[in-house]
Structure formats: C-alpha cells, structure tokens
Amino acid sequence: xxxxxxxxxxxxxxxxxxxxxxxxxxxxxxxxxxxxxxxxxxxxxxxxxxxxxxxxxxxxxxxxxxxxxxxxxxxxxxxxxxxxxxxxxxxxxxxxxxxxxxxxxxxxxxxxxxxxxxxxxxxxxxxxxxx
Numbered sequence: 845x846x847x848x849x850x851x852x853x854x855x856x857x858x859x860x861x862x863x864x865x866x867x868x869x870x871x872x873x874x875x876x877x878x879x880x881x882x883x884x885x886x887x888x889x890x891x892x893x894x895x896x897x898x899x900x901x902x903x904x905x906x907x908x909x910x911x912x913x914x915x916x917x918x919x920x921x922x923x924x925x926x927x928x929x930x931x932x933x934x935x936x937x938x939x940x941x942x943x944x945x946x947x948x949x950x951x952x953x954x955x956x957x958x959x960x961x962x963x964x965x966x967x968x969x970x971x972x973x974x975x
Contacts, residue, residue, distance in 0.1 A: 854908040856915065861908055874912040875904040883954070892947045897955055932956060 852861040852873060861873040878900040883892040895901075907916070921929075933939050938952040 852906065854911050855905045856907055856911040859908050861906065868909055868913075870908060870910045872909040873906055874909050875906055876912050876916060877902075877904050890947055892951050892954065897951075898958075929957065929960065932960070 852863070853859065854861055854871075859871050862869060862871045863873050865872060879893075879896050879898060881901075884896070884901055885891060930939075933953055933956065936952065936956055938949050938956060940949050
C-alpha cells in the first residue's frame with residue numbers, strides 16, 4: 845500500500861503549496877532562511893554576525909510565494925514607524941554619525957528590530973486571546 849504524502853502548507857497563511865508550475869504563482873513553494881545568509885558571509889566587509897544570535901544560521905522554512913516574496917521581503921514600514929525605531933536606536937546607543945569598521949552597531953540594530961517585532965507580535969497575540 846502506498847503511503848499518502850502529506851499536503852505541504854505555507855508556514856504563515858497555511859495555503860496548500862505548489863511544487864510545480866511557474867515561479868511567482870501565488871501558491872508556489874518558496875524557501876526562506878530564518879536569518880539571512882549574507883549576515884554570515886564575508887564579501888566586501890566583515891560578516892555582520894560571527895555566530896547567529898538566535899542559533900538559526902542554516903534552517904529554512906517553506907512559504908507560498910505571496911507570503912515569502914510579498915510579505916517577508918517587503919514589509920510595510922511607515923514614516924512614523926521609522927521615526928520611532930530611530931529613537932529606539934538612539935536610546936540603545938546604536939546610531940552612527942559616521943560608519944565605523946566594526947559591524948557591531950548594525951548587528952545591534954538588526955537584533956533590536958527583531959526584539960521590536962517579537963514584542964509587537966506577543967502584545968497582539970495577548971490582546972487577541974482576550975477578545
């Protein structure tokens with residue numbers, strides 16, 4: 845008896861993923877690294893992180909094209925969002941008037957943005973559960 849294959853679904857919206865067809869179809873399966881690989885590769889500058897702060901340097905997740913390319917790669921950040929984040933960057937001592945050879949400040953800003961996202965997600969989940 846043949847074992848029935850599980851239906852592969854997007855990690856965000858849960859839609860059925862399509863492994864065939866054209867790249868760019870809304871349900872086309874697309875892999876995404878949790879932490880961008882370019883943060884660890886040496887190109888022109890030193891890598892941003894020597895070691896992944898979240899221990900997720902290699903793992904990937906599978907998403908539909910829409911969630912991967914349209915949502916994750918193109919977040920909507922409004923002017924007021926950028927201004928509030930800039931204020932946090934300053935308060936945390938992560939701003940720069942001139943670029944320095946060290947990549948510590950950009951690494952700090954990346955970690956800070958992740959904290960902002962995590963805190964916002966947690967606050968919204970708590971609020972939704974109370975409804």
